[in-house]
Amino acid sequence: MQNLFARPVEQNAGEHLEALLVRRGFTLERILSSGHASPPGFWYDQDRDEWVALLAGDAELLFEEGAERVLLRAGDHLLIPAHKRHRVERTSSDAVWLTLHFAP
């Protein structure tokens, strides 16, 4: 049985990404972050809508529009429309994300 909260024995700093389901129309991924932040000046600008849930830990997203900061705690989830530019400002060392990318 696979577990969403399981962490690999050795995990480097940064992000560990795992595709759980890749189907026509959507991709479901699990991401383990360990104190990760997007590189300075980097913005995600995605062609697909993204539903994102933080399953464990806490994190902060920054949206370019209005310089909006969004703090997430374990369980928080939101929809990020395609081309809504955003970045990960910080994550705790125990952050687990679940993301679903799909055509808008």
Next chain:
Amino acid sequence: MQNLFARPVEQNAGEHLEALLVRRGFTLERILSSGHASPPGFWYDQDRDEWVALLAGDAELLFEEGAERVLLRAGDHLLIPAHKRHRVERTSSDAVWLTLHFAP
């Protein structure tokens, strides 16, 4: 901000189902179970594949084929192919499910 672990103030016994995303090709749902079990003799027999994750609590599924029992703890997830008959044998009072149904 919506939270996957949040529970309504008053929750009846049984199941509380909430559609998070309904798109062409898939449906993402959150289900709060509180000591719920499928009715006696009832089997789910679904037209679509289902990815199911237990985010909190614990639960037991029963698959008709081989009378296979599957115990789930928080974080466990699995794929249930379409028409694989199964039922929920029991859930703890604090169970939170996340399910993704999609065309096979």
